[in-house]
């Protein structure tokens with residue numbers, strides 16, 4: 001397995017604001033990596049730095065090239081869709097397809113057309129006649145039809161309804177991903193990508209706070225559901241978060257052996273969203289703890 005992205009000591013400032021704070025990241029081929037962080041965490045800035053679209057200090061190597069020196073060569077093997085991507089409004093859908101076919105040697109026009117048949121978009125429509133969600137669908141169809149080694153998606157399903165979001169992620173996994181390609185994806189809708197990721201990276205305030213394969217994530221974190229009788233014992237084992245539910249209490253633990261927890265209640269897998277909230281918003285869970293301490 002070879003490294004597709006290697007980034008070491010990446011730093012970036014806007015004035016006095018440190019937006020990327022000594023980021024180190026390595027992503028191997030065949031991985032589907034979720035880059036997850038709250039608003040303003042630095043996700044887009046990091047993606048842009050990795051693709052040479054923004055200037056950051058540090059060592060960056062993407063598919064064997066330094067994107068700051070050989071950006072066009074690197075981009076031949078990369079497909080990128082930004083959350084702010086636009087298409088010329090006067091163009092017809094058919095013209096947009098022909099345009100990409102003309103500039104991208106690895107574009108599969110028939111595949112793009114096939115993907116569009118899963119939407120309401122007509123080839124004869126002008127871009128300005130499409131809804132916002134349909135423009136995104138068109139973008140995604142164009143991007144997924146490019147045979148790239150690395151696909152970078154920044155909030156790809158923003159503004160899309162749940163039915164199309166599901167269709168898109170199904171297509172990404174079943175039609176696009178071949179086990180060799182690498183996909184780096186940012187989204188706020190963590191629950192929707194959880195099942196397709198091989199690896200997860202949490203970023204907060206410009207720093208990576210978690211970087212694990214899903215397998216090791218599932219070993220590391222566990223959820224305990226318990227009744228009031230075991231709350232004190234559970235708290236003594238230092239959960240990373242605690243919340244009240246209708247039926248009792250739920251705790252998330254990090255690196256606490258399951259044998260120590262099993263007698264306190266029911267154990268379950270902790271979801272990415274639950275751990276994300278626990279790791280990235282500790283003040284919120286501390287508040288929940290205080291509240292539940294009154295009983």
Ligand SMILES: Nc1ncnc2c1ncn2[C@@H]1O[C@H](COP(=O)(O)OP(=O)(O)OP(=O)(O)O)[C@@H](O)[C@H]1O
Nearest residue numbers: 014017019037038039040041042043044045046083
């Ligand atoms: N051109 C700029 N000038 C000044 N500050 C910027 C600029 N671009 C981004 N920032 C700041 O850098 C930080 C990271 O922004 P970035 O867009 O990378 O976050 P993000 O994680 O992608 O957020 P979101 O999920 O809201 O899109 C934010 O605090 C933002 O205000």
